[in-house]
Amino acid sequence: DGGITQSPKYLFRKEGQNVTLSCEQNLNHDAMYWYRQDPGQGLRLIYYSQIVNDFQKGDIAEGYSVSREKKESFPLTVTSAQKNPTAFYLCASSMRESTYNEQFFGPGTRLTVL
Amino acid sequence: DAKTTQPPSMDCAEGRAANLPCNHSTISGNEYVYWYRQIHSQGPQYIIHGLKNNETNEMASLIITEDRKSSTLILPHATLRDTAVYYCIVRVRAAGNKLTFGGGTRVLVKP
Numbered sequence: 001d002g003g004i005t006q007s008p009k010y011l012f013r014k015e016g017q018n019v020t021l022s023c024e025q026n027l028n029h030d031a032m033y034w035y036r037q038d039p040g041q042g043l044r045l046i047y048y049s050q051i052v053n054d055f056q057k058g059d060i061a062e063g064y065s066v067s068r069e070k071k072e073s074f075p076l077t078v079t080s081a082q083k084n085p086t087a088f089y090l091c092a093s094s095m096r097e098s099t100y101n102e103q104f105f106g107p108g109t110r111l112t113v114l
Numbered sequence: 115d116a117k118t119t120q121p122p123s124m125d126c127a128e129g130r131a132a133n134l135p136c137n138h139s140t141i142s143g144n145e146y147v148y149w150y151r152q153i154h155s156q157g158p159q160y161i162i163h164g165l166k167n168n169e170t171n172e173m174a175s176l177i178i179t180e181d182r183k184s185s186t187l188i189l190p191h192a193t194l195r196d197t198a199v200y201y202c203i204v205r206v207r208a209a210g211n212k213l214t215f216g217g218g219t220r221v222l223v224k225p
Contacts, residue, residue, distance in 0.1 A: 033213075041217070042218060043215040045213075090157050092157070092158075103158075103160065106157050107156060107157055
């Protein structure tokens with residue numbers, strides 16, 4: 001089945017530790033995105049990448065880092081510099097050139113900092 | 115991207131049509147109206163999008179006013195599984211363009 005996978009579904013970390021969230025897609029999409037969602041709120045864009053080896057900051061990039069070494073993978077690292085990292089993290093992908101230009105979302109990773 | 119305004123919540127009876135309004139009075143000529151929904155603790159799901167004309171697919175219908183300043187998403191026969199937060203988003207349909215999510219409308223379908 002084609003789609004986007006995120007792992008793990010639930011993640012716990014101690015304060016001060018870096019943690020990396022995985023996002024993999026087999027849809028052959030060029031563009032990938034990371035969003036953060038806090039309880040009762042909409043999604044906010046962290047980083048996005050339109051092509052391999054290139055990525056741009058979104059609206060709330062501070063305390064996060066990404067890499068895009070492969071087309072199908074876009075891991076997100078939550079660093080110790082992120083002051084309030086507990087949230088629901090969503091990865092998405094889309095075709096660069098598409099009639100619909102819709103984004104497909106993964107199931108999300110819920111990160112809790114203890 | 116143009117800002118959108120949606121009611122925070124609404125209830126709908128199972129089997130009836132659900133009409134979800136969205137105001138986007140500052141929309142520009144090259145911006146499309148997109149609708150997504152998010153079921154609790156899942157990733158958002160694309161529903162439909164349109165520019166000027168009304169659109170219909172297997173999930174819903176989208177009615178856009180002639181001046182394009184507002185639109186309505188119609189779920190023709192709401193089921194309990196349609197309970198979700200529905201987001202109306204206005205954006206340029208450009209390559210790799212990001213989505214800007216507002217608060218959305220929390221729809222509760224009741225038996």
